[in-house]
Amino acid sequence: MALSALGFVGTIGDDDEIHIVSEESDSDDEAVKPKKKRQKKNTEFASGFEFTEKTVDDGALWNIDMYLRKKKLSSFSTLDEKIARLRKEKKKEKLTEKTYSKKDNNKVQLEENKEEMEKNEESEEKEDGEENEDEDSDTESDLESLSDDELIADTLLLKKQHEKTLEREKKKRKGKDKVKSMNSDSNQLTFQDAPPLDENTSFQDMNLSRPLLKAINAMNFVHPTPIQVATIPVALLGKDICACAATGTGKTAAFMLPVLERLLYKPKQAAVTRVLVLVPTRELGIQVHSVTRQLAQFTEIDSCLAVGGLDVKLQEAVLRQGPDIVIATPGRLIDHLHNAPSFSLSNIEILILDEADRMLDEYFEEQMKEIIRMCSITRQTMLFSATMTDEVKDLVAVSLKNPVRLFINENTDVAYNLRQEFIRIRENREGDREAIAAALCSRTFHDHVIVFVQTKKQCHRLHIILGMLGLNVGELHGNLSQTQRLETLRRFKESNIDIMLATDLAARGLDIEGIKTIINFTMPNTVKHYVHRVGRTARAGKSGRSVSLCGEKERKMLKEIVKRARNPVKSRVVPPDIVAKYRDKIEKMETDIEKIIKLEEEEKELRISELQVNKAKAIIEHHDEIYSRPKRSWFQSHMERMAEKEKLTLGKTNVKPSNKSKKQHKKPETPEERVQFEVMKAQEYAIREAKRAGKAKRMTVFDDNMPDTTAKVSKKKVKSVHTSFEKELTNTSRRAVKGFRHRPSSYEERKKKSKGGKFKSKKKFKRR
Template sequence: MKAKGKNVQEVVESEEEEDDNDGDMSVDFEDEASDGEGASEDEEEEDDDAASDNDSVATPLQHPDDMASDVGSDAESEVDDEEEEKRKAFFAPEEKTDEATANGTKRSFQDFNLSRPILRGLAAVNFSNPTPIQQKAIPVALLGKDIVGSAVTGSGKTAAFVVPILERLLFRPRKVPTSRVAILMPTRELAVQCYNVATKLATYTDVTFCQLVGGFSLREQENILKRRPDVIIATPGRFIDHMRNSASFTVDTLEILVLDEADRMLEDGFADELNEILTTIPKSRQTMLFSATMTDTVDKLIRVGLNRPVRLMVDAKKNTAVTLVQEFVRLRPGREDKRLGYLLHLCKQVYTGRVIVFFRQKREAHRVRIIFGLLGLKATELHGSMSQDQRIKSVESFRDGKADYLLATDLASRGLDIKGVETVINYEAPQSHEIYVHRVGRTARAGRSGRACTIAAEPDRKVVKAAVKAGKTQGAKIVSRVVELAVADEWAAKAEDLSGEIDAVLDEEKLERQLSQAEMQVTKGENLIKHHDEIKSRPKRTWFETEKEKRVQQKISAAELNGPGTKKDKVKLSNKDKKRLDDARMRHEGGFGRKKSKSEREDSGAGKKPVKGKGKGKGKGRK
């Protein structure tokens, strides 16, 4: 197919021939995905003929790593007899569906015999007909059964568990206010979003809600907990904090537990927190797990304490929306350092609005945001180094159209629902196909169309191949985009020319952070002096994890999302750096580790004056 423009060429589906081009060419991803799947001889001959027409492109061959990954994927898809027996014993029998559901006929929410206040709330948010996951989950949840549910991103999983919860709470005893439901989310943004959806659906009911997430006032959350809200929507860390330290909060009355994005919650990064919660709350509860890439491995699910759960798999695992066009830009070996040039070209000339760009590292996302600003692109960022207020403002700015680009890490890849997102760009392919599904699921939601573009280099082969293979299986549209070398180099050079201005901005931001921290310390000192008696009279807070343990868990979570760290992560700290970190940790935990005054040093040294030299501070002197 001939290119319509000089800089960009699209090749749709593998049946169309690729044109000669000196730029980076995406070798047919569709053909790669079909390798090793028993293709016929005629198909192989067609592939060879198509490749021979492209003198500048070598015939695509199977990569040894991909051959190994094929074997692994087949082994995973084939469940052995032992695992199958475990599943039969663990899961409840499949629920029989009525004719309306089996034939795909759209039912209305009235068919579930929901109360009038619930139906009014659904109508207020323009929910007319239930989605497939809602059709299956709502009747089962109303019966009080445990659920393991999976559905494609953007299919309405939040309403699938909120609606039956509200219906059941309408008939709760009202004499004594009691917290009965806990909904746990892996990220703050997802918890805030779920809180907003749930409160809108409960507009015409008397059900009360509370959100417990980091970044907001502990005191305000404690005051709300004193009123015993019916539903608590929280992140695991803040939930445990209140569970341990808030006298007004008790979990003994919880009757329903929901884990949204449950596959993420079951990973090692959340294992300790989840175990702490599950061993504290009542065992006689209804438990519901939902995710777009929900695992059905029994060994992982057993620790959640499910009681014969009903498995509701509406879509095949790891599926994307059918209305999503998946596009790939292939970088030749040695071109990885020009990746930014490709991104700038795409954002300047191809996708100019309502775009989310995903990065593996928050440092890279911040740097690109500065570059976008210098080039006149309205962008905002979203990652873990930002305060909660900054994160909320960033999302709202993009949601309201004040910014055309949202530059985010995988913090925003799960569950975040922003209407009108037209394109998702992966600056680098994620480490796994599961994360890819969650990232591209930010567009093409609720039946709307969307496009996902991935800038893929050689290390990204496995994820790209898995995405293409899954896309072909479900009949999705797969597109290869070609970008000329000169165009990418030109934009990369422009970014390089801005390095001086970028460094100046970073230095200015560093200075502002230092001033802000100094002001915070001054304010903290003033409060300690002014409210000394009150602060000292408070009971000491206990922590689930020490700072060291928390950092270890953060590294585990980062490795799960972004892969193993680089060599820089393994560099040993100097003694000076170790001492500085230890002092900071001690100051944070117990107010220790501060620098001693001269009189204190003299007292601790029993009158001995420190001797200058290498032994300073260790009681050693020169002989």
Template sequence: MAELIQTIEEGEDVFIDEEQSDESEDENAKSKQRIKQLKQQKKGFNKDFVFDADDVDTSLTMKAIMDSIHFKKHVARTSLDEKIAEVRKSRMIKNAHFNVSKTKDENKDVIEEEADATDSESELIVPKQDKIRIKKKKGAKDDDLEEEIRQNIKEKKVKLTIEGDISDEEFFASTPHWNPEMNFAEMNMSRPLLKGISAVNYITPTPIQQATIPVALLGKDICACAATGTGKTAAFMLPVLERLLFKPRLAPVTRVLCLVPTRELAIQVHSLTRQLAQFTDVQTCLAAGGLDLKSQEAALRQGPDVLIATPGRLIDHLHNTPSFQLDSVEILILDEADRMLDEFFAEQMTEIIKLCSANRQTMLFSATMTEQVNELAAVALKKPVKLFVNSNTEVAPYLRQEFIRIRPNKEGDREAIVAALCSRTFVTSVLMFTQTKKQAHRMHIVLGLLGLKVAELHGDLNQAQRLDGLEKFRSAEVDILVCTDLAARGLDISNVKTVINFTMPNTIKHYVHRVGRTARAGKTGRSVSLVGESERKMLKEIVKLAKNPVRSRLVPPAVIERYKTKLEELDPEVGSVLRMEIEEKELMKSEAQLSKGQRILQKNPSDPPPEKRNWFQTTIERETVRAERMLGVHSEAKPGKKRSKQKQNFIAPPKNAQERAAKELEKVQAFQMREKKRKRKPKRMRACYENPGPVKPTKQTKKASSFDAELTNTSSRAVKKFRANPSYEERKKFGIAKKQRKGSKFGGQRAK
């Protein structure tokens, strides 16, 4: 029987259950919101995403760039430093286990040996100091050179001509006068730019900035040359930003294109540009290799005002990104112009300049100028203004240049000498240059096994690894950065104390750029170069051009032998690190192939194939050009013909330090031979006038006067001729040429 609902009688107490509180409702709402956020995160939505406000500082840092590219490249399972640490740890465990297995009596001997070993290691670290000797020029006097250098810097005069470079007065426009006492406030800059200049702590403009900014504001073409570390980036970016502030904003278009040779330099120029323009509405964009391609395409579609790019990635966007053209470019800037116009970028630069607008302002900047820059100036520039603050091969004024002589048949000592220098003398902020990527990688391993903090920078690394090593060196996490010529162009790394050249570079201009990484912006620095017998010719030219006294450093032979023995003991460990890298690469390669196969199996057959990216050259043309520019045996391939794999001779890798050093020198010599061969080729004929060079004055011969023909010559020589007997030529002319007999005074016959 169903229960009946009871009625409430009078006077009966009623108990009412309390309703759920508002706190439980809030908890339910929060849980629902949390579930919604998790679903959005799974879909790729970032909960921390906010729109940039107008007053937000848009300055770009190297760390932000690295954070944006880490997801793009596959990161190795373990870094090289971790492999080196693992090998060193196994060595220490092995030595400790060997010592423990000894008896007590033997342990005493071992302790004594270890004491001797520690003494020897202390000698490795603090031995006798290297001897330094000043190399003087022939005929030089012991003058106060430092006072002369300071006087030259104080004068800040712009040289209007330079030997061996562009010097045609008819081709170049006249250089306007400028005031060396001018500051940024007197250059008619807008207040937002002056605020950005003060934000980057620029106080007094450098000579190249004082000479360039007023001319660039007039819209004239410029060909400028200044020493490394003198602020060329701000010299061409400040007038560009000033002109952009007064351009119409009807439609977003790209008006300025800045081309740089390397990715690291592009990031540096982009960072400085955004810092200078942080109080303006000028939009900048970075298009460099190694960074995310899709985000660059999206930024280019919006039409940024300034585009900083490398040539390869720019051509990629021109042929594959819709609605992006260079027709609207009004200003073209070539930073490190001589590097941009050399053989490696020749075809790419021709393609880019062809696609640019004809009515543009072109500015060339570099620390060294070459014949290729002369050719471009003759073709692409219109009455350019030449601003040469420094000579073509002038190093920084406060740079101390030192050289270490490598004796004949001692080329294998280079690694030991460099290890001794980095362990004993130069222990912090050292930038080391090598000729090849393999040698840079090996020196990273060797110095790491010696217990030094090292990083490397070369083309075999992906962009994340390159920026990671550069950032570690900038933040002083590592003391030594081993790199190739990739880091020799334009990189502004503060507080670099020493530059070490494992071998001398290809040319003097490469040497100027290498040693220009130190002694920047008026600071002091040191360069130490190892010079062999085949490199003495370049050393003589450097000593001849040097304004400061050049010094010769002598490392004690005992120290070299000690480090040489130490490196020979580390050879097995170097080999084990290299094997670990090879195994890891093979594992990653197999995983990539497996993931590729899975994508192919999961792909729908009806889906269209992915579009291939276009390039302005065919594959055969690109491979042919690449084969022609490779040094060594690879350059023997004829253009247009593929080399058969059967005819290729196997080249054994170098076994010892002597062979490795010989390989480095072989690359330098091959480059120099190719440069000489290129200079001997006849130049291309052009319709425009080229600089023929200085014209030698010809000797003007006086015309024979008719007065001398009519009258008799009365000179002393003529009178002597008439007084003497007739000459052999005269006798031959009249048919009486006979040999004069002995004893006869005259040429006639003896009287009977």
């Protein structure tokens, strides 16, 4: 007993009780679970120090809980709540109409109607789900029917032509590479030959470190994909890479594994940023960051996320510590480079562009030039995309040095397991798109669906329509705040939303498990955009389906897609009576749609007024702090930014000439400069007024002091002069004076002279 009191454990006695717990039991007995070892407290921080916010959760998405504490959601009702409220009101109206129509019935019938009201409220919510089961057989039969004979004929002919052209292109590739290398252009760029692929290689054969192999096993990666087999060995050698592979083939792990291996092999001596990953959208940046954290979970490599819409000060605090890897969008990164004094890109060893074709287009052109200018010259550059092109101008802009070309798939290849379907819309039936989309979502495709819409306004309208039909819908586009966008993504990943309506914001890079169907409300502008959209499904070897609504003007795009398709493309037919049924439903809902839109506009105005009031209060309370704080700078001036926008909208040939003659005053920053600026404006105004006062006034017929009424009357009198006497007095021309002297004055004298023939014609008095 003495030993046990001191903490020593002895042998088990004969009378001691033993608790046996089976491995299969689900008991929550905490005494059986082993206690976790207490970690040593870090003495670098004070005892009362706490981190206020996490950057990324251990899961696959941004941890919104801590972020929403700081930026609370508004107290106004959401769109889904408005739709649910309207639906309940409609149901009550219908049921009350039934009760009022049966006034003459007995009390027993009234009680039965009340019971029906309660039952109908529960049953009508599941009405759409019960219809789906009855009509599944009809849709399957419609699916197999190929009604569009022209489309099938095109598929067969174009398929044969495509197979022949593939063989010709393979033969011509070697000749094209030689021609490229022989070009004497200043922007010359030659690709190195990629090493041969060995499909039997595993992650253990790639000389990766144990922490990375352990993370790969924890993420359930079994066998590397072709892009990973091709990229990892070349990237470990430090060569520049230009890689292209189909969507959903693991490109993020393909560039992050060699990066982490190099950082482990060459540990840092000082806290500096050595790797930069640039992405076009915020959601893709969050996804890449989460994958990076999962791959580096057994290492000491730290990463940072710098994207728009999130707290700038927290990002600056993390960047000040010098994280190894920074994942950022171009706009927010430039903001930090110009306004965070301790952050720079001079020590960057590896630069990665994810979705590189999007990063190198005109929209990000000036921003990419600024970032590349600030990066280190001696760096490794890697470009990755599903629709990559090897155009010389774009790649030279990133200053690649003898890059290795790793094109696993063609630029316009979709996933092999993707089933592509199209619904033909006749020329006079363009207004049926909403009805067809509503029929597809409510009858056939119930969950894990993304509907891609061209505009934000149409996306919001579809959300209201499908919500009024009783579907669980969410929307994702640029008009939403960052918290709303992250909340929609989280709910869709957790299957709390069945259908997500999105613009092309969600078309690139997002990896969401279990997406079954992609619906294109309208066809995209290019085949490249189509490949990215349908690439959200049929990822990592799984099957998927895409359904596109194709009008008469979009048939050319359809033929290009059919030409490049690996599997035969099918035509889906929605029965016209079903389209008419949903069209009538939408027409009846127009008043409710307008009502919801008006409510949202009113709430938006109230929200703006609240923000303005809060801003005014903050300015009054913290006036000195706000105006003494230096303003955030940008690498472009306001005029340069507006000129860039004009180039993007009008095109480079139609740029409006800039007005260089106008004086441009610098914006004041300090309070003293503001006072000087106001004094200067007052002086300029006084000079302009003095010039106007010194100018001579115009001569007018009427006096300036005369009131307007008399002036109007006098003007009317002048205009109403039509008598001959007044005309003769006022007309002082040479011809009129001669005529006045020599012509007879009265009508009788003129008559006498005309009879005698002595009256001269007017031609004599004509001016020569």
